[in-house]
Amino acid sequence: xxxxxxxxxxxxxxxxTPPQPAQPAHVPHRLTQKWHTPxxxxxxxxxxxxxxxxxxxxxxxxxxxxxxxxxxxxKALLPAHAKPCMTNRFDTILSVIRGGRVAxxxxxxxxxxxxxxxxxxxxxxxxxxxxxxxxxxxxSVAFLAPRRVFVHAGAVEWKGRAILLPGKSLAGKSTLTAxxxxxxxxxxxxxxxxxxxAGNVHxxxxxxxxxxxxxxxxxxxxxxxxxxxxxxxAAPPGLVVMTxxxxxxxxxxxxxxxxxxxxxxxxxxxAGRLAPTRVLDALDAVTDQAVTIKSPRGPxxxxxxxxxxxxxxTYCKTR
Amino acid sequence: MSxxxxxxxxxxxxxxxxxxxFYDLDNHKATSLNASAAEIWQLSDGTxxxxxxxxxxxxxxxxxxxxxxxxLQKAGLLEQNDPLPxxxxxxxAIRQIATGTRVAMALxxxxxxxxxxxxxxxASCGAHGSPCSGASDCCSxxxxxxxxxxxx
Numbered sequence: 001x002x003x004x005x006x007x008x009x010x011x012x013x014x015x016x017t018p019p020q021p022a023q024p025a026h027v028p029h030r031l032t033q034k035w036h037t038p039x040x041x042x043x044x045x046x047x048x049x050x051x052x053x054x055x056x057x058x059x060x061x062x063x064x065x066x067x068x069x070x071x072x073x074x075k076a077l078l079p080a081h082a083k084p085c086m087t088n089r090f091d092t093i094l095s096v097i098r099g100g101r102v103a104x105x106x107x108x109x110x111x112x113x114x115x116x117x118x119x120x121x122x123x124x125x126x127x128x129x130x131x132x133x134x135x136x137x138x139x140s141v142a143f144l145a146p147r148r149v150f151v152h153a154g155a156v157e158w159k160g161r162a163i164l165l166p167g168k169s170l171a172g173k174s175t176l177t178a179x180x181x182x183x184x185x186x187x188x189x190x191x192x193x194x195x196x197x198a199g200n201v202h203x204x205x206x207x208x209x210x211x212x213x214x215x216x217x218x219x220x221x222x223x224x225x226x227x228x229x230x231x232x233x234a235a236p237p238g239l240v241v242m243t244x245x246x247x248x249x250x251x252x253x254x255x256x257x258x259x260x261x262x263x264x265x266x267x268x269x270x271a272g273r274l275a276p277t278r279v280l281d282a283l284d285a286v287t288d289q290a291v292t293i294k295s296p297r298g299p300x301x302x303x304x305x306x307x308x309x310x311x312x313x314t315y316c317k318t319r
Numbered sequence: 320m321s322x323x324x325x326x327x328x329x330x331x332x333x334x335x336x337x338x339x340x341f342y343d344l345d346n347h348k349a350t351s352l353n354a355s356a357a358e359i360w361q362l363s364d365g366t367x368x369x370x371x372x373x374x375x376x377x378x379x380x381x382x383x384x385x386x387x388x389x390x391l392q393k394a395g396l397l398e399q400n401d402p403l404p405x406x407x408x409x410x411x412a413i414r415q416i417a418t419g420t421r422v423a424m425a426l427x428x429x430x431x432x433x434x435x436x437x438x439x440x441x442a443s444c445g446a447h448g449s450p451c452s453g454a455s456d457c458c459s460x461x462x463x464x465x466x467x468x469x470x471x
Binding site for chain 2: 119120121122124128135139142143152168169170191257258259260262263266267268269270271272273274276277280284287288
């Protein structure tokens with residue numbers, strides 16, 4: 001019987017741990033201290049073969065993938081104002097795992113997307129996963145932007161003033177935004193009104209997302225399809241319209257006091273809980289300059305003309 | 320019963336024209352008070368009964384004050400949670416104010432409160448068939464997490 005002599009300093013191993021795959025240095029893997037969690041370290045143990053970083057509205061977003069072929073696809077989904085960013089710590093990291101059929105097997109893996117350590121998509125199709133990636137990219141920027149306040153709202157510019165259309169999903173914001181653009185207003189966004197500290201409204205350029213019915217999926221349509229133009233730069237606020245589509249509704253707007261107007265806007269702010277002081281200051285600036293009205297509405301094309309007429313009267317009155 | 324006392328801790332306060340906005344940092348509730356309601360909140364210093372506050376505001380009936388204090392309590396803007404005496408409805412309170420002696424109290428107290436939404440709640444939700452990971456992703460509030468899409 002052969003006795004295996006071990007070196008004096010050998011330690012018995014009960015579990016063999018495979019070596020961690022070395023990640024390319026440019027692949028995002030570190031969050032700022034504020035957003036780092038131990039669970040995120042677990043996600044770092046997976047194999048991420050490629051990635052990139054972008055910065056927009058002061059937010060550094062890292063993107064990493066399990067398949068390098070995803071890189072150009074994901075970059076095409078980013079907003080135009082997202083610029084490449086070289087940093088070793090990100091405010092948020094979106095991780096995308098390509099699923100699909102496993103070669104030589106009948107197994108089909110889900111397509112997965114994570115925001116930091118949180119699973120935000122587990123989709124059967126790549127299209128659905130990319131949809132979620134795009135939505136959560138925007139939501140992450142809206143939540144984390146250090147010097148901007150994002151309001152879930154449609155927004156257009158008319159005669160030098162911004163019109164905001166805050167509202168929850170399915171309120172008809174995109175439909176009304178499209179109607180205002182068709183009536184001649186310039187497009188800012190149908191998703192977010194981006195406010196600065198002085199209350200000015202900046203654009204969040206993206207195609208208008210329209211639904212045929214409340215239960216159907218959104219379809220992105222370029223602004224040119226509505227005969228519209230993108231507004232460049234910011235516009236001071238002129239009118240805030242709290243409205244939602246209701247069949248048979250009579251348009252009878254009542255003016256809201258400043259306190260009620262601020263609450264109505266706060267109810268649609270993305271970072272209201274994260275930065276209440278900064279958010280309240282921005283909403284204070286908006287309601288100081290803009291009139292807020294509230295009413296349910298009927299067909300968008302008719303109401304659009306009334307809204308543009310209202311802001312003209314208000315604007316002329318204050319000047 | 321302890322006397323009503325305005326809560327000052329963990330509350331952001333912002334004056335906007337005649338209205339006052341309160342943000343409760345613990346419960347993420349935001350409340351807007353008009354001038355009358357804000358005055359009642361300020362007079363609630365732990366030493367005054369509702370009748371004292373009404374007298375201070377030259378009201379003949381404490382009903383509107385009691386109504387306002389109940390709203391303030393619901394909004395978390397009073398320190399204690401002792402039940403307040405039964406009072407009028409808002410409509411009755413307005414009628415009582417209209418017959419009060421103080422002309423300047425033209426506005427009935429108004430208390431408007433919301434629970435500030437989370438980021439996901441404030442953003443777009445998915446229609447039927449949209450991919451989801453949880454209920455808050457879906458407009459219907461129902462996510463088939465096994466299949467991974469919104470239902471309803």
